[in-house]
Structures are given as C-alpha cells and as structure tokens.
Amino acid sequence: MSPEYWLSLIVRHMPADRAEWGAAMMAELAEVEPSGRWRFALGCTRVALFPPAKGAHSGMGKGILFTSILAGLATLALSWPEASGAWLASAIAFQTWALLFSKVFLFDLLVLVGLTWSLVKRSKGVQPWKRIPVAVQQRGRLAVEVYFGLLNPVLYLAVLTSGPEMMRLQTEWQLIGPLYRVAAGLLVVVWGWRLYGAGFGLTSSRTRTVLRGLLWASLVCLALFGLKDLILVWTAPRDAATIWGVVLPALFLLSPMYLIPGVLIYDYLRECAKAPGGQPAAGFLLLTDRASRGAIAAAAVVGVLTFAFAMQRRTEDEVRGLVNQHRAAIRAAAIRYDTDPRLIAALVYVTHRDQLSPFRDSLERIFGTAWTIGLPDRVMNRAFNFSLGIAQIKPLTAQAGAVLAAGGPKAFRRAGILLIEHEGEGIYEPIGAGWTAPLTDLRIGPEPPIPVYAKREEVVAALHRPEKNLETCAFLLALYQRQWENANPAWSIRGRPEILATLYQIGFARSKPHGAPRSNAFGDRVREAYNQPWIGDVVTAQR
Numbered sequence: 367m368s369p370e371y372w373l374s375l376i377v378r379h380m381p382a383d384r385a386e387w388g389a390a391m392m393a394e395l396a397e398v399e400p401s402g403r404w405r406f407a408l409g410c411t412r413v414a415l416f417p418p419a420k421g422a423h424s425g426m427g428k429g430i431l432f433t434s435i436l437a438g439l440a441t442l443a444l445s446w447p448e449a450s451g452a453w454l455a456s457a458i459a460f461q462t463w464a465l466l467f468s469k470v471f472l473f474d475l476l477v478l479v480g481l482t483w484s485l486v487k488r489s490k491g492v493q494p495w496k497r498i499p500v501a502v503q504q505r506g507r508l509a510v511e512v513y514f515g516l517l518n519p520v521l522y523l524a525v526l527t528s529g530p531e532m533m534r535l536q537t538e539w540q541l542i543g544p545l546y547r548v549a550a551g552l553l554v555v556v557w558g559w560r561l562y563g564a565g566f567g568l569t570s571s572r573t574r575t576v577l578r579g580l581l582w583a584s585l586v587c588l589a590l591f592g593l594k595d596l597i598l599v600w601t602a603p604r605d606a607a608t609i610w611g612v613v614l615p616a617l618f619l620l621s622p623m624y625l626i627p628g629v630l631i632y633d634y635l636r637e638c639a640k641a642p643g644g645q646p647a648a649g650f651l652l653l654t655d656r657a658s659r660g661a662i663a664a665a666a667v668v669g670v671l672t673f674a675f676a677m678q679r680r681t682e683d684e685v686r687g688l689v690n691q692h693r694a695a696i697r698a699a700a701i702r703y704d705t706d707p708r709l710i711a712a713l714v715y716v717t718h719r720d721q722l723s724p725f726r727d728s729l730e731r732i733f734g735t736a737w738t739i740g741l742p743d744r745v746m747n748r749a750f751n752f753s754l755g756i757a758q759i760k761p762l763t764a765q766a767g768a769v770l771a772a773g774g775p776k777a778f779r780r781a782g783i784l785l786i787e788h789e790g791e792g793i794y795e796p797i798g799a800g801w802t803a804p805l806t807d808l809r810i811g812p813e814p815p816i817p818v819y820a821k822r823e824e825v826v827a828a829l830h831r832p833e834k835n836l837e838t839c840a841f842l843l844a845l846y847q848r849q850w851e852n853a854n855p856a857w858s859i860r861g862r863p864e865i866l867a868t869l870y871q872i873g874f875a876r877s878k879p880h881g882a883p884r885s886n887a888f889g890d891r892v893r894e895a896y897n898q899p900w901i902g903d904v905v906t907a908q909r
Contacts, residue, residue, distance in 0.1 A: 369395065369403040369404045369406070369407035370392075370395060370396075370403075370407075372407050372411075373391060373392060373395055373407045373410055373411070374392065376388075376410065376411050377389075377391060377392060391410045394406070395407060395410070437664070437668045440672075448731060448732075448735045450732045450735075451731065451732040451733060451734065451735025451736040451737075451738075451739075452735055452736070452739055454732065454733075454736045454750075455735075455736040455739050455750070458521065458525060461517065461521055462521075465518070465521075469619040469620070472619075474619070474622035474623060474626065475619075475622050477510055477514075477622065477626060478622040478625050478626050478629065481510070481626060481629045481630070481633075482629055485629060485632075485633050485636075489636070504649065507649070508652075510626070510630070511630055514623070514626045514627055514630070515626075515627050515630060516553070516557060518623060519549070519553050519627075520553070522591075523546060523549060523550050523553070542594070545587070545590060545591070545594070548583075548587060549587050549591065552580065552583055552584050552587055555580060556580055556581070556584060559577065559580070559650075559651075560650060560651060560652045561652055561653060561658070561661065562653075562658050562661060562662050562665070563646070563651055563658070564651045564653055564654060564655040564657075564658040565653070565655060565658030565659040565661065565662045566658075566662075567655070574638060574641070574646060577638065577646055577650075578635060578638050581631050581634055581635050581638070582635070584627075584631055585628060585631045585632065585635075588624060588627055588628055588631070589624075589628075591624070592621075592624040595620075596617070599617065633647075634647040634650055635647075637649075637650070638650075672725075675723070675724070675725040676723055676725045676726070677723070678723045678724055678725065679719065679720070679722075679723055680718055680719065680722070680723075682719065685715055685718045685719045686715070686900065686904075688714070688718055688756075689711050689714055689715050689901075689904055690904050692714070692756065692832050692833075692836065693711070693904050693905060695832060695833045695836045695837075696710045696711050696714070696836055696904075696905055697905055698833075698837075699833075699836040699837045699839065699840035699841075700840050700905075702837060702840065703837070703840040703841050703843070703844040704844060704847075705840045705843045705844050705847070706843075706860075706863065707905040708863070708896055708901050708902055708905050709843065709863045709866060709867065709892070709896060710757070710836060710839055710840055710843070710905075711901050711904055711905050712863065712867070712892045712893075712895040712896040712901055713757060713839065713867060713870065713892055714756055714757055714836075714839075715895050715901065716867075716888070716891050716892050716895050717757065717758050718756075719895075720891065721758075722758070729752070730752060730753065730754055733750050733752035734750075734752060734754050734761075734826050734829075734830070735826075736750040737750035737751060737752065737761060737822060737826065738822045738823045738826050739822075751763075754826065754829040754830060754835070755829040755830055755831075755832070755835035756832045756835045756836060757835050757836060757838070757839035759829055759835060759838050759839060759842070761822070761825045761826060761829060762795050763795065763842070763873065763874075764814075764815070764816045764825065764828075764829065764838050764842075765795075765816060765818055765820070765825065766795035766797065766874065767814065767838075767841060767842050767845050767874075768814035768816060768817065768818045769818050770797070770801060770845060770874070771814055771841070771845055795874065796873075796874065796875040797874040797875055801849065801874065801877075814838075814841055815828070815834055815837040815838045815841055816828050816829075816834070816838060839870075842870060843866050843870060846859070846866055846869045846870070846877060847859060847860050847866070849877060849879060850879040853879035854879065854881070856881070857879050857880065857881055857883075859883065862883070863889075863892060863893050863896045864885035864889035864890055864892060864893035864896075865883045865884075865885055865889060866889075867885070867888060867889040867892035867893070868883075868884075868885045868886045868888060868889035871886070871888045871889070872886070
C-alpha cells in the first residue's frame with residue numbers, strides 16, 4: 367500500500383465541511399520527497415481523525431475521559447473481585463427494588479404519559495414544557511432513555527431470563543433463545559451507534575436507512591417480548607379472583623416498561639424522517655464527532671489490553687505442575703466415585719491450559735461472591751451461576767447433580783427442568799428429557815460431595831477447595847456414566863473419555879443417551895490429553 371492510497375482512503379471519510387483540507391493534503395503529499403511521504407501521510411491521518419476543535423475547547427478529551435472512567439472501574443473490579451461481587455449483587459438488588467418502587471408509586475405511568483404528551487405536542491409543531499430549560503429537558507430525556515432503554519433491558523436479558531418461567535419457555539418455544547440473542551445484539555448495536563457513531567462519520571443516506579432498519583427491528587423485538595410475557599402471565603394457572611385482583615393490575619403496572627421504550631423508538635423514527643441529508647435523528651448521537659473519535663481511540667486501546675490479558679495462559683510446565691500437585695486428590699476422588707483418574711486429570715489439564723487465565727480467575731471470584739450474597743430467589747441464583755474452582759464447576763450444577771443422584775423431598779421436574787426449594791433457596795437447573803428414570807434409580811455410591819441443601823456460601827467455599835472440587839468432578843462424571851448405563855447397558859460410555867468430557871461441558875440438559883454419541887471439540891481435546899503418557903504417570907505415581 368502506498369502513502370498516496372492510504373491518505374486517499376482517510377480523506378474520503380473526512381466530514382464534508384473539511385473536504386478542502388483533504389484536497390490540500392493530497393496536493394501537498396505530491397510535493398513531499400518519497401522518503402518522507404509515509405511520515406507526512408500518518409501526520410495527516412492524525413489531523414483527519416482528530417481535527418482541531420471549532421469551539422473554545424476540544425471534545426476529544428471528553429470521549430477519552432468517558433472510556434477511561436469505564437476502564438478504570440473495570441480495573442478496580444478485577445483488582446478487588448470479592449468487593450466487586452458484593453457491589454454487583456447489591457446493584458442488581460437495588461435495581462430490582464427500584465422497579466418495584468416505581469410501579470407502586472406509578473412513576474412509570476407518569477413518565478409514559480409525559481413522553482406521549484410531549485411527542486404529540488412536537489408533532490403539531492408546539493414546543494412542550496416551555497418553562498423548563500431545553501438543557502434540563504434533554505438531560506431528563508436521556509435519563510429516561512438510559513433507565514428504560516438500557517438498564518432495564520440489560521437487567522431483563524442478563525438476569526430475569528434465567529428465571530424459572532423464562533427458562534421453561536425456552537424449553538417449550540424454540541424461538542425464545544434466538545429472540546433473546548437478537549435483542550441483546552440490537553441493544554449493543556443501537557447504543558454503540560449512539561456512543562461511537564459520530565466518530566465514523568455515519569452521515570450518508572444509506573447509513574440512515576440502516577439506522578431506521580435497526581430502530582424498526584428494535585420496535586418489533588420489543589413488541590414480541592411484550593407478547594411473550596403477556597402470554598406467560600395470562601396462561602399461568604389461577605382462579606377468576608386472581609385474574610381480576612392480581613393479573614390485570616400487574617399488566618397495568620408492567621405495560622409502561624414496554625410502552626416507554628416503544629414511544630422513544632417511534633419518536634426517533636419520526637425524527638429520522640425529518641432530519642436533513644444523511645443525518646440521524648436529533649439527539650440520537652450522544653457524543654460529537656471529535657469526542658466520539660477520542661472515545662473510539664480509548665476503547666480500542668482498552669480492547670487490545672483486555673484481549674491481551676484475557677488471552678494469557680499458564681505455561682505447559684505450570685499446568686503439568688498443577689495436575690501433579692493434586693494427583694493424590696484426583697486418585698482419591700476417582701476411587702470414591704468409580705471413575706477414571708486419567709479423565710479427571712485430563713479435564714483439569716485442558717481447562718487450565720486452554721481456557722483459564724488470571725483475567726478469568728478474577729471474573730470467577732466476582733461472580734462467585736455475587737452468587738453467594740445474591741437475593742434469595744431462583745432468578746438471582748441462576749444469573750450468577752459461574753464455573754468455579756480447579757475443575758470449573760457451576761454451583762447449581764453441583765447441587766442439581768446431588769438431587770439427581772439422591773433425590774429429595776421437594777424435587778420435581780417440569781418440561782425438562784429440575785426445581786428444588788428449601789428455606790427460601792432455589793435450585794433450578796434445566797435437565798432436558800434425557801433424565802427419565804426415577805431420581806432414586808441414579809444413586810451413586812457415597813453421599814454427594816456437596817449436600818443438596820447446603821447454603822450458598824458453603825457451596826462456593828467447597829468448590830474453591832481443590833479436593834472437594836475434584837470430588838464433585840468425579841461425582842458428575844459418575845452420574846453421566848450411570849445415566850447412560852441405566853438407559854441401555856450397551857450404551858455405556860465408561861471407556862469413552864471424549865464423550866464424558868463433552869457431557870461434562872454441555873451439561874445435563876443435552877445428555878440424551880443413545881447408541882452413537884459424538885464428541886465436541888472440548889471432548890476431542892481432552893481425549894488427546896488423556897492419551898499422553900505423562901497423564902498416566904501422574905495418576906499412577908505415588909508421593
């Protein structure tokens with residue numbers, strides 16, 4: 367690539383009001399000596415991306431400051447994961463109570479009425495709220511957009527979708543999972559456009575058409591979520607008194623959660639149609655072009671550093687040393703639950719060699735702490751259910767395995783989902799249709815490593831202990847072995863480490879015994895490690 371071609375690409379994407387700058391740069395480049403053309407082109411690139419501010423102060427610093435604050439908060443969270451986990455649980459609990467508070471005092475309904483009235487007035491060419499300064503109105507609207515269009519959707523998609531009824535729908539309606547993924551994608555793209563779109567010069571008629579398509583898709587997605595939740599609430603078993611006394615008032619209070627984002631999206635669609643040229647709707651972009659470029663540059667630096675930290679892996683010698691350090695515990699766990707110690711060692715090796723990093727370790731401690739002190743309900747329980755310990759086991763997986771192996775007084779399955787409740791705590795885990803035998807038919811040797819009704823802090827503490835974690839790993843492998851042997855002795859997978867490793871990774875819901883199982887990439891990798899001679903030497907050697 368020549369400096370002339372590079373600079374022409376940069377000039378082509380400069381704002382229209384600086385087209386003369388681009389022409390002057392190209393003309394001056396032709397006069398520069400060949401040896402200095404790349405230096406000149408790169409200098410012009412800096413000026414093109416970050417031109418001098420037109421006003422008295424530069425907006426680029428605001429964009430850099432915005433991203434730097436977010437990066438600083440993330441760094442603090444990773445540096446003090448236990449405290450961050452506590453704050454995370456408290457923040458979600460606060461948001462949950464805020465939602466309840468806003469409905470009890472009809473705050474959502476008042477916001478909806480005010481937004482609708484404002485939209486109607488502006489559509490008639492009348493300026494609403496004349497006595498309120500425009501800057502105050504803009505900040506107020508932005509606060510409403512962030513609360514109802516960002517925080518609530520994030521809470522819904524990250525936490526509430528893991529609730530019992532939501533998970534039940536995912537097993538019954540095949541389109542629910544894709545709908546969640548589409549909603550999450552639209553949320554990221556739309557808010558990313560709002561924050562960083564100005565920095566990319568998205569001002570052509572084509573990009574505005576794309577933006578309108580995204581807004582229409584968001585509106586349709588919102589309507590589908592509203593319809594789904596309406597069906598969910600309306601079809602729940604109840605009597606006539608409950609319908610009039612509970613269901614209808616609940617729908618009345620919940621409807622603004624869907625209607626407010628709908629009104630905001632419709633308003634932006636209407637503004638898009640009136641905006642001149644290829645400009646987006648007024649107020650849609652949150653940063654100026656210069657501030658947005660600063661934010662993009664800072665985000666790129668943060669992204670590269672995050673990727674570098676996330677890609678860090680322990681060395682081969684370090685991981686082998688880890689496996690060797692716990693060889694006695696691996697053998698003891700395998701003997702206790704009649705499983706293959708080489709498979710347990712191979713699982714630990716592949717997990718730590720290929721997947722885990724110091725970055726992941728901090729995330730594990732954050733979510734482990736949040737799970738420990740989260741709200742006492744099944745929704746929060748599943749939302750923070752993060753793999754822990756040397757063999758990477760989720761707390762709910764350990765507890766649900768204990769239920770499948772030993773049964774329980776309040777255990778029942780509905781639509782392929784296992785639900786246990788005890789003293790306000792909930793164990794809720796999808797198990798699919800593959801676990802059709804009575805629970806008591808799957809008893810495995812001694813007691814499960816972690817009792818069914820252990821408290822959250824006890825579960826997390828146990829999984830952080832290598833010996834107990836390895837026992838749980840062996841216990842889960844034995845559970846899969848017994849499930850397949852109970853279905854058909856000819857389908858035994860006791861000598862198939864790649865199949866057991868695959869099931870260990872994908873979970874109960876996708877374990878469906880049959881005569882021709884196939885492994886995934888993780889299972890193949892475990893089989894490769896399983897066949898290495900040193901694995902056998904570790905699990906057979908004595909201290």
